[in-house]
Amino acid sequence: MPEIPLERVDDNTLAIPETWNPEMKVPGIIYANREIEKSLVGDRSLDQVVNVAMLPGIVKASMGMPDIHWGYGFPIGGVAGFDLKEGIISPGGVGYDINCGVTLIGTDLNIEEIRPHIKELLERIFLKIPSGMSRKASFKINDHQMDEILSTGLQWAVSEGYATKDDILHTEDGGRMQKSDPVNVSPEARKRGLNQLGTLGSGNHFLEIQAVEQIMDMERGSSFNLHEGKATIMIHTGSRGLGHQVATDFVREIQTGGEGVVADVNDRQLSSVYFQSDMGQRYYEAMNAAANFAFVNRQIIVSEIRSVFGEVLHIDPQEMGMRIVYSLAHNMARVERHNVGKKSMDLVVHRKGATRAFPGSKMENGSIFRRYGHPVIIPGDMGTASYVLAGTQENLEKSFGSTCHGAGRLLSRKKSFESFSSSEVIEKMNRSGIFIKAASPGVVSEEAPGSYKNIDEVVATVAGSGLSIPVARLIPVGVVKG
């Protein structure tokens, strides 16, 4: 099998020509500078970019962001838009962790005020916010509450006192996907979610206390309420067992076949279903319901963080200036209108391990982000840095207003586990002034900074290609890992 050709288009862009395979309906475009390109040669995620380019209704290109790596069916770090009328929706194009995403909380606290309390903060957070596989929440919701959460997302959180109106304004889609229907979420999926609200999960999920190390764009930085030397808190988690079960249910149903199912795809894991079919709509409504659950999950953690910081630092939470900078999803399929060539089209845009990064022009009237677009939160590895970016006009034309979602794995979990000793990783982090509280030594090895691509190169690529504008670099000070 000959190697997939990667043609360099410019310093930050590679292309897999449509002519490479007669079944490709569009080319593959991968955003990568020469440094990132080294991690791509021979990588299986390139085959996945090609496979996605063959799916019905795909327009423009099958795209990969610089943090691309192999995933279930679609690559992680992938973006693909399908014609609303003639195209598909695919659980593999969203990911098993529906609405996996990030919330960044800004504060008025100087990082130096926090440092003396960092260990106590991590201990308290670890106690109050369950983390790790199968850890249960301290409270359990009932079936009626579950219906409300799945239908209304953060609206439920506001009515219960877990969120403010300001939180909703700073959350993507207002923390509520409208086209959601709990009826399409299986009893099994609901059951798994009943005691998981306010839990972090495991793997790459984390909670970090960070310092704003550098502001690269002063205007955008201050409009996002980010200032050098201040503390931020970043939360990375998703829809937990509930979303996982929704994905499992629909992957299974689609693979069983039936009306609307796309047959003859190159990879069984690419199983997809026409968006307009009954099954396609049921998945869409269940996915949105799981997304609402994830918005609430992250919000409950925000609410816990407010109280933990107040208790440990003995400061009234009101006086810490704790406000959500932005909360967003990086595993979602959404209906959006975009230009494709000279046409304006309604698309089902799949972003799997990719972040929506709309510029001000794409924010609806009345949005508080009309000037610069919304903050784009990019978590890096736990020993290096995370970023806040902003969208551009150019990315609307290039990538449906999308950018990367993180550093992207370089080594598999297994390989990392075998390569890094947890005690060495922890020592090295401590020497750089980063404290860590982890549910297990295993997760420390698997998440070792050396397992990831260089976040600075990933961001340099999305900046250089015009997909986003770097606004702030955040460095970790305290890390909680599930």
Place this chain on the structure above:
DNA sequence: ATGTTC
């Protein structure tokens, strides 16, 4: 990512 192999 995940009651980490239905």
